[in-house]
Amino acid sequence: MPRGENIVTTQHIGPSGTGHQNHHSGQGTQIVTGGGNVKISIKHSGSDNKYDEASRVHILKTLYAVEYPERKDRNDNRIPGTCEWFKNHHHFKQWRESDYSSMLWVSADPGCGKSVLAKYLADGLETNEGRRPCYFFFKDDYEDQRSAKNALRCLLYQLFEQNGNLLSDKIIKLFKTYEKPLAASPYELGELWSILVLAAQGEDSGETICILDALDECRDNERHSLAKLICEFYGPNNDTKKRVNLKFLITSRPYDKIKRDFESALDADRLSVIHLKGEGDKEAQMIAKEIDIFIENRVSHIQTNLSLTHLEQQQLLRRLRAVPNRTYLWVCLTLKWIDAARYKFSQADIRKMISNLPQSVDEAYQKILANSTDETQTKKLLHIIVAAERPLTVAEIGLMMAMRQQIKCYETLDHRPDERVKQDIRDICGLFVTIYDEKVYLLHQTAKEFLVPGHNTGVQAKQSSQLTWKSSLLPSHSHRIICEICVWHLLFTKFETQPLAGEAIVADYLRDNLFLEYSAKNWATHFHASDIKESEFIQSLRQICDVTSNRCLTWLKVYWADMQTEIPLHFTTLMIASYFGLKEIVKSELGLRDISIDAVDYRYQRSALSWASENGFDSIVELLIRGPNTSFWNYVKWPFSKGAKIDARDIYGRTPLSYACLNGYLPVVQKLVEAGASVTSTDKIHGTPISYALCTGHTEIVDELSKGTRADSRDDIRRELLLSAIKHDDKLIVKRLIDSGANIEVVDSYNATPLHYAVKYENMSITRLLLLSGANTEAADTENMTPLYSAINNGSLKIAQLLLENGANIEVVGMSKRY
Known part of the structure; x- marks a missing residue:
């Protein structure tokens, strides 16, 4: 044909x-x-364009992981005349001018300008038919910007946006195979890397340049995996790199952990390295010259503000140039400190400051914070910024700074317009923080390392007694401050009198209630990371966990809004306290005479023990196993009191042990087993605790529970669980099994695959999940029946259409011996 x-x-x-x-x-x-x-x-065709525009748009939307251009632009632009030595470095020129795949690692100490350089290169590399630059800037203050998966997603998005032809049918099919619809990150790191390499091999791909800044701020496990993929690609045994011009430029601090990640490439001399501090006298002189250019530029900008005479300007330049080992960051901080002082000091004082410049970045930070107008408020604000789960908006900061325990409504808050809040921030923190896109950040990553003890993963310098701000913010106290603010906020009267009720849309309610989303979703995280003794905060915690109140149901709905499951109905206070790990409240509830320890919610029929087990709170599990308080008088009143049912089953037939195994909480598993939990109990899909530990990769729990079990039986367990989960429409377990590497081409005694099962039971969502995971559409059972033939024979028209859209061959559906 x-x-x-x-x-x-x-x-x-x-x-x-x-x-x-x-x-x-x-x-x-x-x-x-x-x-x-x-x-x-x-509609289908044998042409190269069988996928419609909707598929391409969907893929691009999925790849747009973060606001990557805005995150890049948080960094300063380079000063003209700087970065030139780098561009003329022989390693960079060799990397830049080569017509083959190569990688360059730019090693930079804090404050040496690596992010400014990366931004300059990302903005300055011209895009044309032969060259396509892409970039991603890792950043510690955004959780989604610490992800290597998100980095590769953004690189691919930029690549396909520049040249839509690279998003070929072959690559679209791969995306469809890899996509995991229920996952927060729909593609695995290795899958994204494979697509990037494949895209770079396209006929008109040309030169693909990928710039990754601050790799040290990537999560350790993902950074290590990404480095391994990169080293394997540039390795001597990989012929693919010869067929593609894929270049990486990576900046990071010169940490040993980064060097270890690239060790295989370094040992084989396949990786070029440039240190931004310079390795020889000639390089050091060139860098010093560029920093002098930077100094002259910055001094000229503040000369008018300081009303400096020509003589004073020259004195300032000499003083700045005389400091050894100066960096761009040090210059910025020092001049900002002097510039900010013009509002508070006389001209004579400024001249005195010029003659007493800070000699290091730490000294500069100390001097900036020493100028604070209110040390107490400054510390509170810095505690909030360093411990927040995400960057906070100016409006949220304004509310948090004004919050007090006695405030019970928005109306009594000392509400200030955002512009006034910004001014307050500048007054109390000076230049230590910066505001970008209405969000508040620390000036630099080193600022957090200066403030928080033990935060820096590098070598800590010996602390001077004069650096009173250094290591002054204990993380536990930072979390205490935010936790208190969150809980006080959740106790607002409005959430009781005007609750989020019925079918109200959560997003609409949040727009009218500033900070509610943050406080509802994060109070428990801050509580467990804080130094708060639950007993000293018990009254407030009891109020927000009181299920008879509207405020409790309101914040719980907000908390559950982003979950992939529906909110449980009729939670009890004991369940909430168990779910969030509140030991004192659990104790208190167990002391009530009418406590129903085995009560279950109405939606999932799960007990307090089940929720505590799922979230790994072994101390709560121990309390629930022990049961209600059993002093002599309690024993007289409750002669039949006992602990929670160890093997209580929910609507899926799962026990607390199943959930502990599913999420990998070994201490909880051990406590449940010691209390007599059944390790062989089966749920509605015939899953066992061992099955769930196995399907999620928790081998230490598998070993604990399967002592005496033959090792070769584990594959049978996985196969049986997968087929049974499909039969019983349990998509959660199917997905967990696939994500953990289950073989989706396993067969039963009739040679039927999981895809056969999904089609047989007319399960559209699981059929789609299997197809996206690469299930073979042409697999035939013992009677030569393919999944497509089964779908047509059963009248499952939508599933038949789905199979055809995913490449099922219509020409083989008539092969069944049955007909």
Whole structure:
């Protein structure tokens, strides 16, 4: 058949199930079922453009992981005349001018300008038909910007945006195979890397340049995995790199952990390295010259503000240049400190400051903070910024700074317009913080390392007694401050009198209630990271966990809004305290005479023990196993009191042990087993605790529970669980198994695959999940029946259409011996 010719196949299935096929040329595929009463049409072609625009748009939307241009632009622009020595460095020129795949690692100490350089290169590399630069800037203050997966997603997005032809049918099919619809990150790191390499091999891909800044701020496990993929690609045994011009430029601090990641490449001399501090006298002189250019530029900008005479300006320049080991960051901090002082000091005082410049970045930070107008407020604000789960907006900062325990409504808050809050921030923190896109950040990553003890992963310098701000913010106290603010906020009267009720849209409610989303989702995280003794905060915690109040139900709905499951109905206070790990409240609830320790919610029929086990709170599990307080008098009142049912089952038939195994909490598993929990209990899909530990990769729990079990039985467990989960429409477990590497081509005694099962039970969502994971559409069972034939034979028209859209071959559906 000629390439590109369209085929229309008509499959007639009569009432008795018999059928025949007709083939003819046309514009699509038509399947007529049920004696001709129902028909569906599916367009497909042998051409290279069989995927529609909707698929491409969906992929691009999925790849746009973070606001990567805005995150890049948080960094300063380079001063003209700087970065020139780097551009002329022989390693960079060799990397830049080569017509083969290569990598360059730029090693930079804090404050040496690596992010400014990376931004300059990202903005300055011209995009044309032969060159496509992409970039990603890792950053510690955004959780999503610490992800290597997100980095590769953004690189691919930029690549396809610059040249749509690179998003070929082959790559689209790979995306469809890899996509995990329920996952926060829909693609795995290795999958994204494979697509990047494949895209870079496209016929018109040309030179693909990828700039990754601050790799040391990437999460350790993902950074290590990404470095391994990069080293394998540039390794001597990989022939692919010879067929592609894929270049990486990576900046990071010169940490040993980064060097270890690239060790294999370094040992084989396949990795070029440039240190921004310079390695020789000539380089050091060139860098010093560029920093002098930077100094002259910055001094000229503040000369007018300081009303400096020519003589004073020259004195300032000499003083700045005289400091050894100066960096761009040190210059910035020092001049900002002097510039800010013009509002507070006389000209004579400024001249005195010029003669007493800070000699290090730490000294500069100390001097900036020493100028604070209110040390107490400054510390509170810095505690909030360093411990927040995400960057906070100016409006949120304003509310948090004004919050007090006695405040019970928005109206009594000392509400200030955002512009006034910004001014307050500048007054109390000076230049230590910066505001970008209405969000508040520390001036630099080193600022957090200066303030928080033990935060820096590098070598800590010996602390001077004069550096009173250094290491002054204990993390536990920072979390205490935010936790208190969150809980006080959740106790607002409005959430009781005007709750989020009925079918109200959470997003609309949040727009009218500043900070509610943050406080509802993060109070418990801050509580467990704080130095708060639960007993000293018990009254407030008891109020927000009181299920008879509207405020409790309001924040709980906000908390659950982003979950992939529906919110439980009729939670008890004991369940909430168990879910969030509140030991004192659990104790208190267990002391109530009418406590129902085995009560279950109405949606999932899960007990307090089940929720505590799922979230890994082993101390709560121990309390619940022990049961209500059993002093002598309590024993008289409750002669039959006992602990929670160890093997209580929910609507899925799962026990607390199953959930502990599913999420990998070994201490909880051990406590439950010691209390007599059944390790062989099966749920509705015949899953066991061992099955769930196995399917999520928690081998230490598998070893704990399967002592005496033959090792070769584990594959059987996984296979049986997968097929059973499909049969019982348990998508959660199917997805967990696939994500953990389960073989989706396993077969039963009739040679039926998981895809056969999904089609047989007419499960559209699991069929789609299996197809996206690469399930073989042409697999035939012992009677030569393919999944497509089964779908047509059963009258499952939508599933048949889905199979055809994912490459099922219509020409083999008539092979069944049955007909």
